[in-house]
Amino acid sequence: MxxxxxxxxxxxxxxxxxxxxxxxxxxxxxxxxxxxxxxxxxxxxxxxxxxxxxxxxxxSPAVVDYGARQAVGPDGKRKVASVAAAMVRPGSSVILDGGTTALAVARALPKELACTVITHSPTIATALIDHPRAEIFVLGGRVFKHSAVTCGAAAVEAAQNVSADLCLLGVTGVHPEAGLTTADADEAAMKRALSARAADTYVLASSEKIGTASPYRVLPWEDVTGLITDADPRDMVIDQLRALGVEILAAQ
Amino acid sequence: MxxxxxxxxxxxxxxxxxxxxxxxxxxxxxxxxxxxxxxxxxxxxxxxxxxxxxxxxxxSPAVVDYGARQAVGPDGKRKVASVAAAMVRPGSSVILDGGTTALAVARALPKELACTVITHSPTIATALIDHPRAEIFVLGGRVFKHSAVTCGAAAVEAAQNVSADLCLLGVTGVHPEAGLTTADADEAAMKRALSARAADTYVLASSEKIGTASPYRVLPWEDVTGLITDADPRDMVIDQLRALGVEILAAQ
DNA sequence: CCCGTTCTTGCACGTTTTTGCGTGTTACTT
DNA sequence: AAGTAACACGCAAAAACGTGCAAGAACGGG
Structure with a gap:
């Protein structure tokens, strides 16, 4: 060597x-x-x-942060990511949210898969530069440091100009009544805008997020096609979601 | 054989x-x-x-490329970067181009400097996420993999909505007659759009680029405020540029 | 066809770089 | 405070490098 x-x-x-x-x-x-x-x-x-x-x-501490957060539940995140990556059809376009789980999805995209990835995360865009066949489109705007994605008016407006087959959304809370929730209002608005531009919206949530809620609602369950999670499919909360018409994709 | x-x-x-x-x-x-x-x-x-x-x-590979290109002239790039970083005034806004030299500038920005950085490079945006005081704004658009920046119509349009005090531009060729040049037409257009949105435009060029020219012109010398380089200030080419009214900032 | 020139190639030699080990020092742990 | 792990430094062997040189091939002009 x-x-x-x-x-x-x-x-x-x-x-x-x-x-x-x-x-x-x-x-x-x-x-x-x-x-x-x-x-x-x-x-x-x-x-x-x-x-x-x-x-x-x-x-960069931000990257360290990614590493640390990944260390919390690497198995769950990886499982969820590989299921999500498998949902991306050749030639299709996918809107990829920010966050560690979405980053794991980006890394899990097979090298031979030709697709268009639209993202508001510079980190994910950087990670995908190596991908031989992915077309990458970045949604511009002000960068929110704590989540490392672009948010705010400019980013939402940029999102209006794209459309995709699939939107993969990361959230901090998944709750039957509260719906999908996150910790920041601007982020919630951005995720809402992303979801609106895709035919189908799937939510990425490792098991520890199931049953929890954060202050700001992103979407009600009506607007969600499905949930990709490593939680037990027989979990009570999962059952409730299924009753609400949410497709459940169990990772592993 | x-x-x-x-x-x-x-x-x-x-x-x-x-x-x-x-x-x-x-x-x-x-x-x-x-x-x-x-x-x-x-x-x-x-x-x-x-x-x-x-x-x-x-x-070729983007990541390898970064390492390689930095290995070629790390000293020169670092010197140029530190001079360029010193030009960013507290509270001002700066448009930062892509490329390894610009990345070095981003890394050289002092932690205590509060400023707004506008960039079309996801890599630079990612690198700046840990900067405690920098406000980051990303110009969206399609990502060009070989240079790891957003280019094209959408990116140029996004650039129309910003303005800044200073633009720091990286190029591949610096020539008295050819002006500033680069290897890709879309990149050249993008750099032109960036430069147009700033009060002053300074060019970052390590010594090996001085006197060389690439196929596509970015700007004529009239539109350039100054050149930041580690080349010998008494170099003949540098002298010619000075005669054209370009301010020369010698690094080291 | 012959001869001088140029270019390529492999070898020898001295120099630089890398690398693993031993030694003592420093930093973290309990 | 003691023990262990990680570290820095120096050293020597090995590998890689650059350069000069000579033998040989390719080439071109007479």
């Missing part, structure tokens, strides 16, 4: 998993920990990673 | 496997490592591969 290749591998690992453990990488690649440490030191000097005791972290 | 044949083989290998190990190729083809090294040196000079210790890597 070439030295430059190793560095690429480290950056890739950092981007995908959100962290690097020097010891593990050394064992994986069959090289000494010293080499890994030297590489990390160089990468840190170039501002490409942040050196920490035992390994390295991404430079 | 003919020399040209060998070069084809190398490029093919690079495209298929993503890397070239000088030693292995020499053994496979039954030629000396010196010949392989010479070929790789020539190919790298033509921009067809990226020379690394032990062999070569491709130049």
């Amino acid at each position: 070439l030295a430059a290749e190793r560095r690429e591998h480290l950056l890739d690992l950092l981007a995908r998993t959100g962290k690097i453990v020097a010891k593990d990488v050394a064992a994986d690649l069959g090289i000494s920990e010293d080499s890994v440490r030297r590489d990390l030191r160089d990468l840190a000097a170039e501002g490409l990673c942040q050196r920490v005791y035992g390994g390295a972290l991404p430079v | 003919l020399a040209a044949e060998r070069r084809e083989h190398l490029l093919d290998l690079l495209a298929r496997t993503g890397k070239i190990v000088a030693k292995d190729v020499a053994a496979d083809l039954g030629i000396s490592e010196d010949s392989v090294r010479r070929d790789l040196r020539d190919l790298a000079a033509e921009g067809l591969c990226q020379r690394v210790y032990g062999g070569a890597l491709p130049v």
Whole structure:
């Protein structure tokens, strides 16, 4: 393995998993920990990673945040993401919301799948630049830092000019009575605008969000085609949603 | 085996496997490592591969590209970036172009500097999410993968709705007669639109771009306020530009 | 056809870079 | 406070590199 290749591998690992453990990488690649440490030191000097005791972290806390949040429920998110990615038909267009679950969907899109992805998340757009066949369209506007997506009037207006077959929406709360909810009013409006531009809207929600509600309503259940979740299909809340006419797609 | 044949083989290998190990190729083809090294040196000079210790890597993938291009002239880029970042006044708004140099500028913005950054690069928007005081605005549109920025009609239109104090533009060619040039027509149009929305336009160009020209003109020198570069201020080309009324800001 | 020129190629040699290990130091943990 | 893990530094061996050089092939003019 070439030295430059190793560095690429480290950056890739950092981007995908959100962290690097020097010891593990050394064992994986069959090289000494010293080499890994030297590489990390160089990468840190170039501002490409942040050196920490035992390994390295991404430079941007936002990305660290992604890593951390992914660490909370990586299995659930991955399962949900792979089911969602499988729903994207070749040649179709999909509106992809922001958030860690949607990011996982973007990464789960098969390399050979040609499709158009419309997103208001710069992070997701960046992640998809590597995808050989995806056409990417970014909805512009002011960037909301806590969620790393564009929101507000300009973004909503930009959304009016697109339309898609499918909208995959992430939310913070999924509740039979409250509907889909989120923690920010502007975000809720943006998600509403996104959903309105697609023929079908599916909600991505790992199990810990089921049965919870946040302050701002995004959509009532009438406007939702289905729910993709890793929660138990026999869960009581899930049953209630099914009774409301929501298609339930169980991940795993 | 003919020399040209060998070069084809190398490029093919690079495209298929993503890397070239000088030693292995020499053994496979039954030629000396010196010949392989010479070929790789020539190919790298033509921009067809990226020379690394032990062999070569491709130049194309976006992420690899970032690493590679930064590896070429990290010092120059960093110097230019820090001068450019120092030009952003507190409370002002700045239009930031795409590219590795602009990315370096984004990273060089001091944490305590409150400003508005308008960009058509999802990568730069992502990098700025962790900046505590920067307001970020993304110009939406179709994403051009080879340069990782939004371009085209929608992006140009989005640019009409913003205005800024300063525009920092990256280009591929800086030539006294040809003006500022770039390798893609859509990109050129986008850069032109960006420049038109700012009171002042400064060009970011590390020394290797000085005196070179690409196919598509972005701007004539009349529309450029200044040039930020790490090239020698007494360089002949730089002198010509100064005579054209371009303000020269020497980095280092 | 012959001879001088140019270009390519492989080898030798000295230089630079990388790498793993040993040593002592520092940082984190319990 | 003691113990362990991670780290930095120096070192030496190995690998890769660049350069100069000579042998040989390709080429062109006479």
